[in-house]
Amino acid sequence: MATLLTHGGRHPERFHGFVNPPLVRASTVLFESVAAMEGRTGHLYPYGLTNTPTIEALTEILTALEGAAGTVLVPSGLAAVTVAILSAAKPGGTILVPDNVYGPTRRFCDESLPDLGVAARYYDPLAPELGALDERTIIFIEAPGSLTFEMPDIAALVAAAEAAGAVTMMDNTWATPLFYRPLEYGVDLSISAGTKYFAGHSDLLIGSVSANARSFAALKRIHRNLGVQAGTEEIWLTLRGLRTMHVRLARHQENALAAARWLAGRAEVARVLSPALPGDPGHALWRRDFAGASGLFGFVLDAGEDEAKRFLDALRLFGLGYSWGGFESLAVLGELRHTRTVRPWREGPVIRLHIGLEDLEDILADLDQAFAAMRG
Numbered sequence: 001m002a003t004l005l006t007h008g009g010r011h012p013e014r015f016h017g018f019v020n021p022p023l024v025r026a027s028t029v030l031f032e033s034v035a036a037m038e039g040r041t042g043h044l045y046p047y048g049l050t051n052t053p054t055i056e057a058l059t060e061i062l063t064a065l066e067g068a069a070g071t072v073l074v075p076s077g078l079a080a081v082t083v084a085i086l087s088a089a090k091p092g093g094t095i096l097v098p099d100n101v102y103g104p105t106r107r108f109c110d111e112s113l114p115d116l117g118v119a120a121r122y123y124d125p126l127a128p129e130l131g132a133l134d135e136r137t138i139i140f141i142e143a144p145g146s147l148t149f150e151m152p153d154i155a156a157l158v159a160a161a162e163a164a165g166a167v168t169m170m171d172n173t174w175a176t177p178l179f180y181r182p183l184e185y186g187v188d189l190s191i192s193a194g195t196k197y198f199a200g201h202s203d204l205l206i207g208s209v210s211a212n213a214r215s216f217a218a219l220k221r222i223h224r225n226l227g228v229q230a231g232t233e234e235i236w237l238t239l240r241g242l243r244t245m246h247v248r249l250a251r252h253q254e255n256a257l258a259a260a261r262w263l264a265g266r267a268e269v270a271r272v273l274s275p276a277l278p279g280d281p282g283h284a285l286w287r288r289d290f291a292g293a294s295g296l297f298g299f300v301l302d303a304g305e306d307e308a309k310r311f312l313d314a315l316r317l318f319g320l321g322y323s324w325g326g327f328e329s330l331a332v333l334g335e336l337r338h339t340r341t342v343r344p345w346r347e348g349p350v351i352r353l354h355i356g357l358e359d360l361e362d363i364l365a366d367l368d369q370a371f372a373a374m375r376g
């Protein structure tokens, strides 16, 4: 994978030997004749919305990383989720969504799918009751889920879908294809918020969806018909980010595991939410399926919400902000009260941390002083 991240999507021979592909800004592409225009189906780059050498470079490396039939790029991770769902949604059908799904995915399913005749039903990721499935069913997977990091049994969900001819898709943003390759495990569509670890520097928004041969034609069709495409600058910067993703993720993982272990030993912490920790309810499934862990996990505070806010406000190194996957450490208070419908959250406040690339002792010192400030 490290070799693929280094060499994938690069064709220096096409660009005078330059190591990186050019950042092509384009709408119009000129043709030599009407005959050439009429035959444009065979033209590699008929229009800037469809393809450019920059788009091609990123789709090529992501398709290889995912082991996919093809990949489409979109302007955000959320657009990757919605385009993937729209590619498979059928009127009268159902989408089964984990209760711990990324919040805006739930909002799309609740607010925008019913008008298309698609009903959203939520399942407990730890004990899914899927009901009757058919070819109009989509099983949506996120592993581990947002904020609380429960690990579903992906193989069981895929087996249930395959038996009924249902479509499976997985938001794989947390693991990246370095640590989990959904298509290899029978999932039809793999969704990534490239905003996070692909790009890795908190400076852009991008998304991608990769699909197997069964699902790629429908994905490509909806992508073309919606007219969505990632911006060329974003694509180019994402290619740059990808070249070092394995190096960054190794450090994120090392720092995050150490921080999770440290937090597990603190009196202020009721429970650490990380499948990479032995003892976590999702640890066995994580070990079975995943090759590593990223820098994102949570913990339940053994205190109230006021204390949680005091803790967060006292952090100095950790920024308070949405999104994650950049080089820096971040923290947010998990909003769970209105987002769990199958199994309401009854434990204490959840703090989600993204552990960055800083020195571990500085990360721990910041958490330590924030606990001290919280206690008063």
Ligand SMILES: *Cc1c(COP(=O)(O)O)cnc(C)c1O
Pocket (backbone or CB within 6 Å): 076, 077, 078, 079, 081, 102, 142, 146, 171, 173, 174, 193, 194, 195, 196, 205, 206, 207, 323, 324
């Ligand atoms: C951040 C995130 C997204 C959305 O990505 P954006 O680029 O911010 O739209 C989707 N899924 C998960 C799991 C995420 O964490």
